[in-house]
Amino acid sequence: MNKSQPQITREMVFAHFVHRATLMERQQIESWLQTKEGAEAYFTYLDEWERQFPQFQANLENARADFALFVREADAKPFLDLKRKEMAAAVPVDENAQPVWRRAGIFLSAVAASVVLVAGMWLAKDIWYYKQTTSRNGQTLSIHLNDGSRVLLGASSSLKYPRFCFGETTRYVWLEGDAEFKVAHLANAERFIVYTPDQTAIEVLGTEFMVRSRQKSTRVLLRTGSIRLTNPMAAKPLMLRPGDLVTVTDEKRIQKEKFFPQQVEQNRHVRKFLFKNTSLKEMAEQLNDVYGISVRIEQPELLTRTVSGTFQAETAADLLEAVSEMMKLELKETADGYTLLQRAE
Amino acid sequence: MISASSDEDDKKTQTAVSLDHDGVIRPDDEILIRRAFATDAYQGCDLLFRRYYQPLCSQAARFVYDRAVAEDIVADLFKTFWQKRIFERIDYSYRAYLYRAVRSNCLLYLQREAKTTISVEQYMSEEIRAQVPHPSDQIQFDELAERIDRLVRTLSPSVRRVFLLSRFEGRKNQEIANELHISLKTIEAHLTKALTVFRKALSHE
Numbered sequence: 234m235n236k237s238q239p240q241i242t243r244e245m246v247f248a249h250f251v252h253r254a255t256l257m258e259r260q261q262i263e264s265w266l267q268t269k270e271g272a273e274a275y276f277t278y279l280d281e282w283e284r285q286f287p288q289f290q291a292n293l294e295n296a297r298a299d300f301a302l303f304v305r306e307a308d309a310k311p312f313l314d315l316k317r318k319e320m321a322a323a324v325p326v327d328e329n330a331q332p333v334w335r336r337a338g339i340f341l342s343a344v345a346a347s348v349v350l351v352a353g354m355w356l357a358k359d360i361w362y363y364k365q366t367t368s369r370n371g372q373t374l375s376i377h378l379n380d381g382s383r384v385l386l387g388a389s390s391s392l393k394y395p396r397f398c399f400g401e402t403t404r405y406v407w408l409e410g411d412a413e414f415k416v417a418h419l420a421n422a423e424r425f426i427v428y429t430p431d432q433t434a435i436e437v438l439g440t441e442f443m444v445r446s447r448q449k450s451t452r453v454l455l456r457t458g459s460i461r462l463t464n465p466m467a468a469k470p471l472m473l474r475p476g477d478l479v480t481v482t483d484e485k486r487i488q489k490e491k492f493f494p495q496q497v498e499q500n501r502h503v504r505k506f507l508f509k510n511t512s513l514k515e516m517a518e519q520l521n522d523v524y525g526i527s528v529r530i531e532q533p534e535l536l537t538r539t540v541s542g543t544f545q546a547e548t549a550a551d552l553l554e555a556v557s558e559m560m561k562l563e564l565k566e567t568a569d570g571y572t573l574l575q576r577a578e
Numbered sequence: 579m580i581s582a583s584s585d586e587d588d589k590k591t592q593t594a595v596s597l598d599h600d601g602v603i604r605p606d607d608e609i610l611i612r613r614a615f616a617t618d619a620y621q622g623c624d625l626l627f628r629r630y631y632q633p634l635c636s637q638a639a640r641f642v643y644d645r646a647v648a649e650d651i652v653a654d655l656f657k658t659f660w661q662k663r664i665f666e667r668i669d670y671s672y673r674a675y676l677y678r679a680v681r682s683n684c685l686l687y688l689q690r691e692a693k694t695t696i697s698v699e700q701y702m703s704e705e706i707r708a709q710v711p712h713p714s715d716q717i718q719f720d721e722l723a724e725r726i727d728r729l730v731r732t733l734s735p736s737v738r739r740v741f742l743l744s745r746f747e748g749r750k751n752q753e754i755a756n757e758l759h760i761s762l763k764t765i766e767a768h769l770t771k772a773l774t775v776f777r778k779a780l781s782h783e
Binding site: 249250252259262263266272273275276277279280283284287288289290291292293296297299300301303304307461469470472 | 618620621623624627628630631632633634635636637639640645648649652653656657660661670671673674677678715716717720724727728746
């Protein structure tokens with residue numbers, strides 16, 4: 234009986250799949266399945282056969298999107314899953330030999346009560362489960378998280394994070410605005426995830442990076458380590474290396490570029506403004522975002538002129554002065570903000 | 579997985595090499611998927627999903643004879659695959675794991691469905707698993723699929739038609755009743771009759 238396998242052919246296995254193999258062939262296939270090669274080849278043939286003669290064509294793209302969504306939610310809501318599991322575990326514990334209707338009644342009210350409780354707690358989750366820190370105009374805040382990570386929160390920004398067990402089972406935060414992260418690497422290799430309002434997820438183990446999340450775009454600049462960035466618009470996660478600058482805009486575009494390493498090193502504080510081919514129009518929008526002041530740009534041809542470089546500025550006025558100096562523009566203070574205009578020759 | 583995974587990667591490549599030295603020939607069509615898992619688990623899962631979702635659904639449909647159920651079983655399989663990080667423990671072929679798993683999940687589904695249609699009290703999934711013999715051998719799965727197929731063919735044409743419309747076209751009972759000009763009661767009776775297929779197929783074990 235040694236090496237009686239070689240006569241197993243694809244045709245034979247296919248015949249077996251459509252229930253047309255003879256009894257002897259079936260027995261041969263059965264003993265072939267006991268061997269390692271046979272067991273593997275069997276599934277290769279099965280796969281081939283299902284592709285050639287499918288029972289039906291399932292819709293791949295919908296299912297794939299569902300799966301992607303599931304993965305994202307499973308990552309984002311470990312807490313909710315835990316709650317659900319606890320509920321599921323709590324259900325079948327009723328062991329008293331009471332009449333069925335009473336048991337059902339108690340059981341139903343218990344279920345109803347826990348549903349109400351859990352739903353209520355879930356709805357109020359923002360209040361009791363998360364801590365939210367918001368900075369005012371022109372103010373930067375330093376936040377120490379329980380896992381040893383540090384966040385320098387920029388002006389007019391807010392950071393939301395779980396109050397309990399941060400670093401043990403949950404390491405995710407929500408950011409609106411600017412922040413610089415120094416994420417501690419944990420022994421259990423728990424991932425740290427930053428979510429921004431445009432559904433970008435920035436996933437790291439331990440690294441330093443900056444995030445600027447504004448209404449129109451999210452920018453991520455990585456200083457050390459590596460980052461995995463996901464966004465519903467991106468087909469697959471984006472991996473960032475030190476010095477990478479990624480911009481996600483609301484025009485459904487994700488752009489990755491190399492930021493100059495020396496400038497990366499300089500960006501120690503959030504109050505440094507980093508510009509790279511930023512138009513004056515964009516700059517004005519950012520100033521409005523960060524400091525809440527309005528900047529008017531007089532001549533339309535100025536709107537598209539671009540600024541590059543890093544500016545250290547305590548106030549918006551300082552920054553505007555530096556920029557206007559560099560670009561040879563004139564800066565005027567008005568009642569409701571500032572105006573930039575072409576210098577009279 | 580992100581920044582400090584270099585030692586893990588090393589371990590993986592080492593095992594891969596030693597297995598090759600054992601003389602095991604890995605299915606090389608899965609090498610790319612395996613590499614994707616080494617750098618990014620989601621990408622690996624997504625590659626597997628794209629490659630195997632449809633044939634796995636087709637395979638599941640041969641057992642459960644229901645399009646929606648087959649799709650659910652395969653989708654759930656991938657979710658568990660991700661959630662329990664099963665991909666980390668597969669050191670031979672993803673394909674063999676996925677087909678094996680989809681087959682045994684289909685069997686569990688059929689067992690559950692057959693029992694629930696008999697009586698509600700018996701619905702205790704763990705006990706069912708213990709009571710009913712479990713075909714561990716793939717040949718037994720092939721035979722189960724064959725029995726189901728044969729029994730579906732033995733259904734009377736009208737019963738079979740209602741059954742397939744309901745399970746493969748995803749039609750509501752009322753819609754089928756309207757289309758075939760028969761009463762809702764008859765439809766329900768037909769479907770109940772069709773369900774005996776699975777009970778019969780399972781009881782042969």
